[in-house]
Amino acid sequence: MTIRRILMAAAAPVVAIVFSIAISSVVLMIAGTSPLEAWMEMLSYGTRLETLVATANRATPLYLAGIAVAIGFRMNLFNIGVEGQYVLAALLSASVGAAVDLPAALHVALIMLVAMTVGSLFAGVAGYLKVTRGVHEVISTIMLNAVALAAVGYMLRNWLIDDTDTSLNMKTPEIPPSGRFPNLNGVVETFTREITRGRELWGFILVAALVGVLFHLFLTRTRVGYDLRATGLNPFAAEASGVDPKATVMRTMLLSGAVAGLIGLPEVLGDSYKYDLAFTRGLGFTGIAVALVGRNHPAGVAVGALLFAWLDSAAPILDVVGDTPREIVSILQGVVVLSAVVAYEVVNRIRRSQEARDAAYATRQTTAVET
């Protein structure tokens, strides 16, 4: 029984990935290039140490984004606003980090605290509107994304810009060394060879992993987490058993926003030490994809984040060798998302009908015994 359940849980993502590879291969064949060659090329480039480091660095913010979205999804709240929340949080926390001077650990902690607070408060606006005015969070977060990005542009241009910088790149002042997150190159290099090309493995990956563990413990071991899951599974039953739906909505949005606030920090604390025009955007939307592929489970989201990150990191080789456009990877990712959600739905339905059949069978057995 349990083996069957595990197999069924694993079936959907595997089917989705195989289906997506098949679709992209067909697309490549239509385009007139050899899919096998492209995949082999990506596989050999993608297993090099430097590519793996790049994968980990890309997966870190993607995982945080996925978890931020998943927190909402677990209680049927769609936080589409992760995008706006994390960009706003990155700008403000980078500015605060550059403005203060503290001992190393405290400095980093302060930056993280600011980022989480900003993300949390901005997500809280959508939660508040839902609780008090009944505004659907999908619409409000979509609209608030635009507001956040406009606010980021305005604040960077007028208030937070580094005046000493004369280049055209608008940026905030740099965070001093005490506010930076150490890299993990030393740790990795004791097991493998030296990491070349100036690649650094961002230490923030540890924070991301911790967030994943905490998310799991929160869902399975705390009352608030239980309320959240219960509300997601059956809001009416949860309310009947004494869960306050409004408080749960607020808590979920605040929590989701707090994690969203962290998304920009791997880059800010590990690489750029500032917010500038080159800051990576769009992670909030990719985070939705990652959460969907990972089925909002801490481990599943990790797999999704690593998959997307690896595809992103291994794809550039396609532009160097052969004549496959690297954009095929974006198609692959898009198809994975759509086929994964369809596959989960189908598996869900099969499981439900199987459970119904099992239950019917069991009932028949007992009645047979009784008579």
Add this chain to the structure above:
Amino acid sequence: MTAVAGTRRLRDSTVLRWMVAALGIVVALSITQELARPETTDLISSGTAEATLRRAVPILLAGLGGLWAERAGVVNIGLEGMMILGTWFGAWGALEFGPWWGIAIGIAGGAAGGLLHAVATVGFGVDHIISGVAINILAPALARFLSREVFGWSTPDIFGWVDDRGWFLVSDLCAVLSGITSDISWATILALALVPASVVILWRTSIGLRIRAAGEHPVAADSLGVNVYRMKYLAVVVSGGLAGFGGAFIVIEQTGIYREAQTQGRGFIGLATVIFGNWQPVGALVGSLLFGFADALQLRDRTAVHSLLLLAGVALAALAVRAIWRRRTRAAISLATGATLVLWWYSVTDKVMGELPPITPHLATLLVLVFAGSRLRMPAANGLRYRRGQE
């Protein structure tokens, strides 16, 4: 007796109410123009009107797309992705076969996206938001891949025919529609004609009744023999086609260039017009004109945007007076406070920040939802999963 019934029908007519609202906006605009005379003269001019129309059409088409889907009970936040498909397929079709084919192929591209959304949501029962998000991820990826494959790496590509597209315009109609429409195209007229067409099809034909029934109460519709699945499929495919038309319009009519990320979130703004317009086609038209106006004004004249604050202040004050008239004290107080704040902002500044105009649609939608949310009426079964034979 019939006269009384007639007046009541006129008063209750949503189309009429929205037209009155639109007229009110124009009157308010011309008053504001008089008040702001030395500062700007661009607030209400034929140039602004033309730019407004041109900017409003893609938003309108996305809005109508959202309206069709939601009237059948399917939330379509994949509009943005379907618009992106429309831009690429429109550009490709226009380059290969000429502008009209471009629009037709753009519509087909968007409709294909709509079909995908319908298969996922109606066929497989996937959550509407999730499917829409997935399409918004897939569509730009597909467009990027295709533009790389077909257009080469450099996507910008000016169509030669844009310069001599005289045949694409409706010069004859200029005289009829006076100065506002000096440069109007058939595509624009077609888009505008889709507003009354949507009203007629959705509210005056049996198929429209069935589509709306699928969005209001699918179980009841099913019990009366309506094929709910088919209605939803139809409406969502039409929805995608409309969004695709909007995308093709941006490429072929508005810019003449295919670029990546050209839609700039207009699909989402279209979604906003659906809410703003209370799920009515004419409401979506008014909304898209309003948002198109904000868009056009900031491109033409930054100082004119500043005088928009005056307009907003006056409008809020008028609403406050109306609230006092209706003895709704709390609403009156908040509206009056808002009016004072905006007018104060107008008086102490002499230009408005450049980031503000592009987000007017988003702010307006939030405000409408917050302050008039209880008076909006969306289709009753909108966004709900429907499986035949299950309550």
